Amino acid sequence: MFSVAAAGDRGSFGMEEELKCPVCRCFFNVPIILPCQHSICLSCAASQVTQTYGLKPTEEDALSYRHSTISSPGSDYSSAYDYTDLDKFDKLSLYSEADSGYGASLSGYAATCPSSPAFSTVSASSSISTTTSCIRCPQCRRTTYLDDLGVQGFPRNKALQTIVEKYEETKNIVIKCQLCVGQAPNDATVMCEQCSVYYCDKCRENCHPLRGPLAKHTLVSPALGKAAMKARNQTSQGVSTCIRHTDENISMFCIMCKIPVCYQCLEDGKHQNHDVKALGAMCKMHKAELSHNISSLSDKAREGKNFLSNLREMLDQVQENSVDFEASLVAQCDAIIEAINRRKEDLMEQIQREKEHKLRMMREQINDLTNKLRQTTGLLEYALEIMKEEDAAAFLQVANGLIKRVCSAEMQWQKEVLLEPHEPPEFELQLNSQPLFKAIEQLSFVHTKGSARVVTVPGPPIFLHEECTVQNNSITVSWQPSPRSWVDGYVLELDDGNQGPFREVYVGRETLCTLDGLHFDCTYRVRVKAFNKAGEGPYSDSVQLHTAEVAWFALDPSTAHPDIVLSNDNMTVTCNSYDDRVVLGNVGFSKGIHYWECTIDRYDNHPDPAFGVARIDTLKDTMLGKDDKAWAMYIDSNRSWFMHNNAHSNRTEGGLDKGSVIGVLLNLEEHTLSFYVNDCMQGPIAFRDLHGVFFPAISLNRNVQMTVHTGLELPDHDSIDGE
Numbered sequence: 001m002f003s004v005a006a007a008g009d010r011g012s013f014g015m016e017e018e019l020k021c022p023v024c025r026c027f028f029n030v031p032i033i034l035p036c037q038h039s040i041c042l043s044c045a046a047s048q049v050t051q052t053y054g055l056k057p058t059e060e061d062a063l064s065y066r067h068s069t070i071s072s073p074g075s076d077y078s079s080a081y082d083y084t085d086l087d088k089f090d091k092l093s094l095y096s097e098a099d100s101g102y103g104a105s106l107s108g109y110a111a112t113c114p115s116s117p118a119f120s121t122v123s124a125s126s127s128i129s130t131t132t133s134c135i136r137c138p139q140c141r142r143t144t145y146l147d148d149l150g151v152q153g154f155p156r157n158k159a160l161q162t163i164v165e166k167y168e169e170t171k172n173i174v175i176k177c178q179l180c181v182g183q184a185p186n187d188a189t190v191m192c193e194q195c196s197v198y199y200c201d202k203c204r205e206n207c208h209p210l211r212g213p214l215a216k217h218t219l220v221s222p223a224l225g226k227a228a229m230k231a232r233n234q235t236s237q238g239v240s241t242c243i244r245h246t247d248e249n250i251s252m253f254c255i256m257c258k259i260p261v262c263y264q265c266l267e268d269g270k271h272q273n274h275d276v277k278a279l280g281a282m283c284k285m286h287k288a289e290l291s292h293n294i295s296s297l298s299d300k301a302r303e304g305k306n307f308l309s310n311l312r313e314m315l316d317q318v319q320e321n322s323v324d325f326e327a328s329l330v331a332q333c334d335a336i337i338e339a340i341n342r343r344k345e346d347l348m349e350q351i352q353r354e355k356e357h358k359l360r361m362m363r364e365q366i367n368d369l370t371n372k373l374r375q376t377t378g379l380l381e382y383a384l385e386i387m388k389e390e391d392a393a394a395f396l397q398v399a400n401g402l403i404k405r406v407c408s409a410e411m412q413w414q415k416e417v418l419l420e421p422h423e424p425p426e427f428e429l430q431l432n433s434q435p436l437f438k439a440i441e442q443l444s445f446v447h448t449k450g451s452a453r454v455v456t457v458p459g460p461p462i463f464l465h466e467e468c469t470v471q472n473n474s475i476t477v478s479w480q481p482s483p484r485s486w487v488d489g490y491v492l493e494l495d496d497g498n499q500g501p502f503r504e505v506y507v508g509r510e511t512l513c514t515l516d517g518l519h520f521d522c523t524y525r526v527r528v529k530a531f532n533k534a535g536e537g538p539y540s541d542s543v544q545l546h547t548a549e550v551a552w553f554a555l556d557p558s559t560a561h562p563d564i565v566l567s568n569d570n571m572t573v574t575c576n577s578y579d580d581r582v583v584l585g586n587v588g589f590s591k592g593i594h595y596w597e598c599t600i601d602r603y604d605n606h607p608d609p610a611f612g613v614a615r616i617d618t619l620k621d622t623m624l625g626k627d628d629k630a631w632a633m634y635i636d637s638n639r640s641w642f643m644h645n646n647a648h649s650n651r652t653e654g655g656l657d658k659g660s661v662i663g664v665l666l667n668l669e670e671h672t673l674s675f676y677v678n679d680c681m682q683g684p685i686a687f688r689d690l691h692g693v694f695f696p697a698i699s700l701n702r703n704v705q706m707t708v709h710t711g712l713e714l715p716d717h718d719s720i721d722g723e
Contacts, residue, residue, distance in 0.1 A: 019164050022138045023048065026176045026185060028164050030196050030229070032154040038139045039160055043178060043197045045151040048135050153243055155259065175222040179203040191225030193218045198225070253282040347431070354427060361423040372417055379409055442482055458485035458530035458537040467512075468526075468543055472552050473587060475545045476514045477526050488532040493539075497522030497547075497591075519591040521549045551594045552711040553696060556586035561620040572601065573698065574705040580623040582630075584614060585696035585708075594666045595712050596696060597676075602705040603637075603658045609704045610634035610643070611662050612686075613673060613694035624699035631687045632697065633675045635662070640677070642686045652683035662706075663715060666694060676715055 021028050023044035030042040040048070133146040147153055168175075176185040177200035188198035192208060194217045199208055208214055220228070240260065242248045248262035255275040265271060383402055389395040442459040459482030467478035481487045492506035497519050506513045518524060527542040554570040561581035565574050575581050598611060610624035612632030618624075625632035625643030633642050637655040641648045654677060656662065663676030673687040700706070 015167070019160070019167055024178045024185070026178055027168060028157070028160055029178065029198065031157040031160045031164075032151065033157045034135070034137050034154060035144050036137050036140050036142050038137050039157045040138065041178065042151060042156075043195065045135060045154070048138065049133055049146065049151060050136070052132050052134055149243065155243060158240075175226065177203050179207055188222045190219040191222050193220060193225060193228065196229065198222055251279050252276045253279050351427070351429070354429065358423045358425070362421065365422050369417065372413075376409055376413070379405060442484065444484060455486055455532055455534045457535045458482055458487045458532055460538045460540040461490065461511075461528045461530050463526075463528070463540060463543045465543065468545060470545050470547055473518045473520050473547045474514055474516045475518065475524060475526070475547065476512070477528075477543065477545070478512045479528055479540065480511060481530060482537070485530060485537070486532050487530045490528050490530050491536070492526065492528045495525045497524045499525070502527065517588065518547050520547050520551055520589065520594070521592045522547050548711075549592070550711045550713075551587055551589060551592075551596075553585040553587035553596075554710075555583050555698075555708060556695075559584050559616065559620075568707065571709075572705065572707045573700065574602070575700055575702045578701050578703075579621070580610070580699045580701050582614070582618065582620040582622075582624055582697060582699045584616070584618075585710075588616070588693040588695045589613075589666060589668060590693045591668050593669055593714060595714050596664055596708060596710045597712060598662045598664075598698065598706045598708050600656055600658055600660045600662070600704065600706050602703075603656065603660075604703040606637045607701055607703040608634045608636040609698065609700040609706070611664055611675065612697055613664070613666055613690075614697035615693070616695060618697065622699075624697050630697060631673055631690070631694075632699070633682065633686060634699075635677070635682075640675075640682055642675075642683070644687065650683045650686070654680075654682065664696065665715065666690075668694075679715065681715075 019027050021031070021041045021044055022038070023040060026041075028039065028041055031039045032042050032045055033039055034045075133150065134143050135146060135151065136143045175188045175191075175198055177188045178185070178198050180186050180200060180203060186200035186202065189201050190204055191198050195208070197208075204219075208217070208219075240250045242250055242260075242262035242265060245262050245264040248264045250260040250262050252261050252263070252266065253259070253276065254261050254271045255277060257271065257274065260279060261271060261276070266276065383406055386395065386398060386402055444456040444459070461479045461481055464478045464480060467476075469476045477492070479490075487509075489507060489509050490511070491504060492513055493502040494505045494515060495502050502525070505515060523544055523546045525542045525544050527539045529539045530537045555566055555573055557564070557566050557570060560566070560583040563575050563577040563579075563581045564583045565576060566572065566583070570586075573583055608623075610632040611634075612624055612630060614624065614630035614632075618629040619627045623632075623634060623643075624630045625634065626646050628645040631642075631644045633640050635641075635656055637657060638653070639655055640652050642650045656677060661676075661678055663679070665674040665676065667674070668690065671688060671690045672685050673690060674685050675682045696708075698706070698708075
């Protein structure tokens, strides 16, 4: 049986939300069941009806569509008539009866114009392009197209209506107006028996005027209307009748459509080939299933209630623990402050010792200098008196000795008397407080095993400088997390090698990262920060790493043509084919000046190998320089040519043989490319205005074998300067 919780009970409030219409937010009044199993007031359903313009479904299509959403698990509202985006179409509020009075702006038009869209019905003929009425559920937003019965064709939710009435009786709830707009509707003052809608005075004046076609409607007080409606519901609760065949009692249940039906519905063929069972048996089966689900849900609710009780107890524990934890924190901070004060006293004593030392040294120097000045002053006064002697003989008797004494005193001042303080007045001491300030900034909480603590952002990571290395144009950096920091990952950032802005190059949990493909002869700055669920911490101090000035590279088998044969740690190359094949170096250049050489180990039948640079995606099955992605010099035993995009230029006399050395100079500061044969420049500067990333490149056939030498000093030639 239905039971209502005591007033003020929390369960009663949750129950009350279940009994309110999602549209008007009042208690359900004549609730109907939509195909999506959500309920809505009949009058509110009429307000949700809209029109779409397009393909109009037949009566059978509309009926089947109405129930298609509940015919099987996982079914949705997609069909040939699923115009879910109704905002693209004109919308018009409709109602199921011509004189309902629900929406006065259309009531007169609907009453005087039976052919208006409000009276639009679904033809039993084939689908045609016309106006179609539909309703969208206010909760799940699914759309159902209406047949000739409109919203009256939806089944009544009698069980919900009964619960609402019992709940209202128990709570003595005041009936609210169903047409008020806003969160707080006014109290209802009348009810229309024909419309089954409660009105306040204002809404009755606007939506149900006492004139025109609505003048014949009977308006009663909300209490009388409610009692009359309850009486009608009780009268109809004896035996349920079919919506479409009001003279027929519902006795069967369609399994596919999941709706009660009568025998006339079965004879009409609307449920042909559907699985149909007796209404009582299906009711018993569904009640058993619902009972089982209620039991399971009740167990979950009981667990939730117990957990909620534990949470409320934990509130008090949190209060108690916070007091203890705050006291512990204060004690630890006081201990730190006390340690700082003790260290302060030690430092003050050190300053006092330094001061006493300086004062002692200065006093000793003052005493020594005072004595020296007294002696010197006495000697000077004596000498001045001797200078006053007018007797030449008497003066000469003492002059030599006095001159020696004065000179000796002067020498003593120069050698023994230092007219500089033995100790400077400044204190040559500086308090190194930076580590302490960093430690204070990093002072934070950490997780204690088995318990969750407040997580703060991590401190700045610390680079391990001894493990940060440079190899060629690659740098490897290593770091460790800040002490007592909880870290979920790191963000590594690198600048452009020219003191430019930082950019993000790595995000992850590793503390070791290698960055390849950098510019040669550049100083890069690297910094890292840590993060966790509390956020990102501060950046570390940046570390600077300088890439190699010259390039060391090998030939790359992964990008070479399959006919290429490499040996000697990929420094020696030949070919299996009589056709020219291309191989690239494994390092690309975009900055700096780079020089490498190729020594001819074998040279048979006068082939013409090519040397130069290329993009990574240059053709590999033809001579280097045949496409627009390679710049090369090809050379035979007598002469050479420069070639780019299959264009030949600058024929130069002088070829190669076994033992010859071909040099390639790539000057990306001047953006030029030059070639050398046996340490002599071959022709003029071959190519200019080179920009981008270039890889060393060679093309050869089986008649040639050569060895590459990299990381060489630049040749002594004016072409390096672009002349």
